[in-house]
Amino acid sequence: MEQLPYFQIKIGYNLGVLLLYELGFSSPDSVTLLSIFAYFISGLLLFYILKIIFPENYIIASVLPVVILLLPPMTYMARIATPDMFILQILLVFMIGLLKKWNSWMMFLVLFAITFTRPDYIPLTLSYLGTVWLFEYIRDKKKNFVLVLQGIILLILYVAIVKLCHYPGWKHLFYDTFIHRREFISKPSPDFTLKEYLAILLWKTMYFKKVTLTAVVLLGSTFYLSKDPWIRVSSFLVFVNIYIKFLFFPHSSSLRFFFGLIVMLLIVFLYALSKKYNGFKLRKIA
Helix, strand or coil, rough: CCHHHHHHHHHHHHHHHHHHHHHCCCHHHHHHHHHHHHHHHHHHHHHHHHHHHCCCCCHHHHHHHHHCCCCHHHHHHHCCCHHHHHHHHHHHHHHHHHCCCHHHHHHHHHHHHHHCCCCCHHHHHHHHHHHHHHHHHHHHCCCCHHHHHHHHHHHHHHHHHHHHCCCHHHHHHHHHHHCCCCCCCEEECCCCHHHHHHHHHHCCCCCCCHHHCCCCCCCCHHHHHHCHHHHHHHHHHHHHHHCHHHCCCCCCCCCCCHHHHHHHHHHHHHHHHHHHHHHHCCCCCC
């Protein structure tokens, strides 16, 4: 029972489960079906994103979403009772807003949904706002206080969720995940040293090679294909957040924790690729 605060904090996901339960599904079915529904919605969102990126190439826009959906991490997330598949669809909506250049308040609503669903994504939401603020300041020499206000609101939301759900904190989560899984959070105390943390981090880094290689290749390829400052900044933002997440939760053996960010990095790469080669437009047959 004391492990519940680790799950209660994911309010948006829990409300999704509750909705299906109230519609008449059993508790296990509600959890499983939510991941399955999110899987198919994510597929539709991927198709829409690729239609934005390759507007005149229906082959790529149709085939690539299917390829992504059939990847082992995607099919695995669709079968398990975790919020990873559910949050992916919201991250894809965020990418749609990024590509379509939605206004700041539309993007804020998406960032709010991300934080409300998975508060551990607060580094992504706040770093995005900070990056946009800095980018606009360098480009236009203007200080956008709306972005500052939005960041404060998201931070208040995060703190409120942590307090109301009695979240034990990062130290407890790290201890229970990587050192010793306690039956009760209240005992023993989750004490570990910086040296122990660094040793675990180094050990987990050795098994993070696939993610690192994929992320570095996508980032390098994006920088090679595009000279657009915003495309480069967007790619680097997602890349950095992969490693921020890894520093807090270095679960290198499970790709599902980082797959959403990798898909976001892939989308930015495909956007740069499309811009470089004019969308790979298909020639009309005379």
